[in-house]
Amino acid sequence: MDVQVRKGDTLWYYSQLFNIPLRFIIDSNSGVNPSGLVVGQTIQIPGYQTEPYRISPGDSFWKIASDRRISIDSLALLNPGVNPSQLQIGQTILIPSRVTERIVNGNQEYDFTVLTNDLEGLLSLYPFMRVETIGNSVMGKDLVELQIGNGAKVVHWNGSFHANEWITSAVIMQFLNDYLLALTNKETIRGLDVNPFYDQITLSIVPMVDPDGVNLVLNGPPEGPFGEQAIQINNGNQDYSGWKANIRGVDLNNQYPAKWEVEQERKPKEPSPRDFPGYEPLTEPEAIAMAELAQARQFEKMLAFHTQGEVIYWGYEGLEPPQSLTIVNEFQRVSGYQPIRNVYSFAGYKDWFIQVYRRPGFTVELGQGVNPLPLSQFDEIYQETIGIFLASLYM
Incomplete structure (x- = not known):
């Protein structure tokens, strides 16, 4: 989430305002001098995103902040052009939203x-x-x-x-x-x-x-010479589920000079879906x-x-x-x-x-x-x- 620096703002104040450890804010803004913020400068607040909110009858910054359990000043910070005393029904403002759920779903074909x-x-x-x-x-x-x-x-x-x-x-x-x-x-x-x-x-x-x-196993051979080579290595078999190697048939975990010669002697001598240690x-x-x-x-x-x-x-x-x-x-x-x-x-x-x-x-x-x-x-x-x-x- 991005915010724009106002006069008197500090990174420490942002850490208190959003309840985020200061070191995460400092490290999220590596090009920023923490002791010399400039008015109008953009600062990234980690662990937050903004969501739009449409003003309803009876809404005020105080009511919205109270309902959402956020600071009134966080609303002011995200809506610098909005006059809190002149909110209009149907007007859209931004609200800071702490991220509490993962966005990564590992339980899928992960290409x-x-x-x-x-x-x-x-x-x-x-x-x-x-x-x-x-x-x-x-x-x-x-x-x-x-x-x-x-x-x-x-x-x-x-x-x-x-x-x-x-x-x-x-x-x-x-x-x-x-x-x-x-x-x-x-x-x-x-x-x-x-x-x-x-x-x-x-x-x-x-x-x-x-x-x-990984893409070969999950999606099949790509178009072009690398895909054609993979098809040849796999003897035309359209099932790539047994493929362990990289795209040109070299087993990456048999590639290191730690008794490599032993693997070379007993493993395939040419590119293969698995176990070829390379030349x-x-x-x-x-x-x-x-x-x-x-x-x-x-x-x-x-x-x-x-x-x-x-x-x-x-x-x-x-x-x-x-x-x-x-x-x-x-x-x-x-x-x-x-x-x-x-x-x-x-x-x-x-x-x-x-x-x-x-x-x-x-x-x-x-x-x-x-x-x-x-x-x-x-x-x-x-x-x-x-x-x-x-x-x-x-x-």
Whole structure:
């Protein structure tokens, strides 16, 4: 919600007027000098939107404010050209409306278009969330990283490394919405006050690592050479539900130089709907972007969300730090998912992250069944995963 600065206004006053923590207003207006507001300047108020209100007989600013439990001055701020003593029946004014319901619905086929629309909606409501394009997919789609908070410790989540595991993006985005709601409304999630995390942690999220692959699974092959190549790789089969790879048939979670040669030896030798590790490590732009992001952000811990199995892989060649066991035991406690230290699988993002940084890294396998998991599991998966999201912040 935008407001125009009046003489004497301050960001602190806006925080009191709308009951929004001051740090969220400051961070929503990064180009503004908090101690030098200029009359007429536009300020964004996070966690609010405006709604039109038509004046009825007997209405006054006092009555409207009383009925809506808002401040009279908030009405004056949003309606600078309106004379409160000369309201006209049928006149339309703006009313500030606190956002208390999520706008993200994860329980749907969650392709790149849905993600993009949800991100636009969240950014308009919560402009303190920072967005950076960390690279582009094979087909040129933006690979987006979201950042929330100002803490020195960086916690990273990612989803949809594998195309037919797109439900992970939906789960992440719905929790992100709930987290933003809790921050701006000073609420808890499962009894936990999340506001301290904003100053303690920077949360880094890449909600969809493989947007081209996700769109292929959900919408079929695109027109043009990439679609033609996908049809050829899939041997003309119109069912893409088993497709894990990116649009040109490289499995992004087999792309990392952590015993990549083992995967090369035993996996497909050419582009395939799944498991082809590429002709070399780190050839795909999506995999490269994620490697560069880890280097740039220096994550304290990293969680890669996949499906399926209700297990959490947490080790790699004995290189994981001791605290990984403590963390994964808490993940198990809050979700019921079983920790597995080692598995005969290599070249994944978690493997490479542990090998390079010697920090806690986890592959969290959501749900049970055959990928892509049905949306009938979404609510159960979401409830199981909330505790893992929260524990990754407080552990």
